[in-house]
Amino acid sequence: MTSESSTADVVVIGGGPGGYAAAFRAADLGKSVTLIDADPRLGGVCVNRGCIPSKALLHQAAVIQGVREAAQHGVTFGAPTIDLERIRAWKDEIVTKLGNGVGDHAKRRKVRYLRARGRFVSSSEVEVTPLPGDESLAAQRVRFGHAIVATGSLPICPRLFAIGDVRVMDSTGALELPDVPARLLVVGGGYIGLELGSVYAALGSQVSVVEKLDGLLPGVDRDLVRVLEKRVKEQLAAIELSTEVTALEPRADGVAVTLRRAGGGEDQRLFDRVLVAVGRRPNTEGLGLEVTGVTLDERGFITVDAQRRSADPRIFAIGDVAGEPMLAHKAAHEAKVAAEAIAGHSAAFEPRAIPAVVFTDPEIAWCGLTESEAKRSGRTIEVLRMPWGGWGRALTLGRPDGATKLIVDPETEQVLGMGVVGAGAGELIAEGCLASEMGALVRDVAETIHPHPTLSETISEVAESFFGNATHFVRPRKERTPKA
Ligand code: NAD
Numbered sequence: 152m153t154s155e156s157s158t159a160d161v162v163v164i165g166g167g168p169g170g171y172a173a174a175f176r177a178a179d180l181g182k183s184v185t186l187i188d189a190d191p192r193l194g195g196v197c198v199n200r201g202c203i204p205s206k207a208l209l210h211q212a213a214v215i216q217g218v219r220e221a222a223q224h225g226v227t228f229g230a231p232t233i234d235l236e237r238i239r240a241w242k243d244e245i246v247t248k249l250g251n252g253v254g255d256h257a258k259r260r261k262v263r264y265l266r267a268r269g270r271f272v273s274s275s276e277v278e279v280t281p282l283p284g285d286e287s288l289a290a291q292r293v294r295f296g297h298a299i300v301a302t303g304s305l306p307i308c309p310r311l312f313a314i315g316d317v318r319v320m321d322s323t324g325a326l327e328l329p330d331v332p333a334r335l336l337v338v339g340g341g342y343i344g345l346e347l348g349s350v351y352a353a354l355g356s357q358v359s360v361v362e363k364l365d366g367l368l369p370g371v372d373r374d375l376v377r378v379l380e381k382r383v384k385e386q387l388a389a390i391e392l393s394t395e396v397t398a399l400e401p402r403a404d405g406v407a408v409t410l411r412r413a414g415g416g417e418d419q420r421l422f423d424r425v426l427v428a429v430g431r432r433p434n435t436e437g438l439g440l441e442v443t444g445v446t447l448d449e450r451g452f453i454t455v456d457a458q459r460r461s462a463d464p465r466i467f468a469i470g471d472v473a474g475e476p477m478l479a480h481k482a483a484h485e486a487k488v489a490a491e492a493i494a495g496h497s498a499a500f501e502p503r504a505i506p507a508v509v510f511t512d513p514e515i516a517w518c519g520l521t522e523s524e525a526k527r528s529g530r531t532i533e534v535l536r537m538p539w540g541g542w543g544r545a546l547t548l549g550r551p552d553g554a555t556k557l558i559v560d561p562e563t564e565q566v567l568g569m570g571v572v573g574a575g576a577g578e579l580i581a582e583g584c585l586a587s588e589m590g591a592l593v594r595d596v597a598e599t600i601h602p603h604p605t606l607s608e609t610i611s612e613v614a615e616s617f618f619g620n621a622t623h624f625v626r627p628r629k630e631r632t633p634k635a
Pocket residue numbers: 309338339340341342343344346361362363364367368369394395396428429430431476477478507508509510
């Protein structure tokens with residue numbers, strides 16, 4: 152029974168990087184804000200079950216791998232001892248610290264945080280249902296001026312995998328690090344499959360990845376993926392492309408998985424655990440959207456305009472629930488746009504470059520226009536590419552397996568996008584974001600003095616190659632006069 156009611160200028164449903172950023176911005180703009188989320192602490196999937204815990208585990212994987220490789224350069228350590236309980240505790244400490252930090256920010260901004268489920272009962276009212284057993288909060292309704300839906304996404308679990316066996320996990324289950332299975336099957340060669348697959352491989356599992364398409368990380372430029380693929384092949388037991396799982400059978404000694412290859416051929420193999428990482432879907436169930444004017448597209452994303460306003464003028468949507476790419480930093484940016492639009496500003500979500508980073512070893516990062524997208528759309532571009540093989544800093548790190556590329560408009564000479572594969576690609580990409588977003592000319596990048604010896608120099612060096620004047624890199628072409 153709903154016994155109480157309150158009002159808020161802005162109600163935000165979902166407390167992830169999109170939701171909390173929207174709530175904070177709206178509060179900073181003088182709005183009264185109620186933020187509703189059912190998780191034990193704020194931060195959403197990113198903080199609690201996604202970006203942050205996975206990066207903590209990936210860091211440990213990198214340490215293990217780094218120590219292993221140090222032996223090739225004269226420093227030998229013993230084999231690592233894996234204390235799973237301690238690794239888990241360390242990961243959880245980080246998650247708790249960050250989640251509590253978000254909660255503190257909410258308090259300081261006087262955002263009213265309700266740990267509960269929210270559901271629309273009209274275009275101006277949300278019903279708040281406390282979690283089972285929670286006596287501290289009464290069921291209530293909150294009338295709002297505007298609402299922002301930031302409920303994120305959920306892992307896709309095809310029916311085939313829903314066999315009710317704990318050994319078949321999604322990313323949330325895998326991040327719990329229940330054990331180090333001797334044989335792990337990862338279904339899906341995308342972001343999650345490769346990131347978590349490499350964690351388990353570093354901890355000692357024999358990891359096999361099956362991907363139904365003919366390449367890992369579909370959609371990502373193939374030249375970048377090839378560099379990653381070469382290295383992960385050494386770390387993983389098997390990568391099977393154009394392969395699908397057609398059946399799963401729980402047995403006492405493991406999960407028997409039937410694999411079918413596109414070219415024909417089928418076999419059954421036994422694994423101790425299976426990680427299903429075949430994508431995520433927008434989380435709109437149980438939100439009561441049907442009683443509002445909100446509409447969904449054919450993939451289930453809430454349809455929004457440039458301000459992130461849905462078809463219902465009082466309701467906005469941001470983050471994974473409002474469309475691809477499903478990335479935290481895109482959600483956080485949309486959050487500010489939505490809150491500012493609600494406050495009457497002329498904000499719009501019109502980025503030129505949304506970066507994406509796959510935190511594998513090596514990392515892959517890209518932003519703006521990619522070579523693949525340009526090919527698909529028929530746009531004329533010039534691709535500048537430099538492998539790291541002879542690059543000083545890459546050699547001193549023992550990591551010459553990398554490449555930097557810039558996508559340039561040959562007419563305007565503007566930087567349209569950047570791609571990097573290699574150690575620290577996720578940090579390096581920021582320069583490409585700035586250049587693409589500002590519409591920088593390739594000359595701006597070429598003439599910016601980069602610190603030596605760093606990997607960032609590969610960015611100015613590759614830009615110089617546009618003019619045929621790169622010092623360490625011969626790219627035969629006629630001299631060009633930089634545009635003013
Ligand atoms: P994904 O879309 O990256 O990869 C899923 C992969 O599974 C695809 O390659 C797809 O072809 C394959 N696939 C689908 N069905 C299959 C099947 N039946 N058998 C074998 N392969 C199959 O999805 P994900 O890895 O689950 O990640 C979901 C989303 O989460 C990503 O799109 C990304 O936006 C986000 N994410 C981001 C990061 C990051 O920013 N570093 C990390 C993890 C997740």
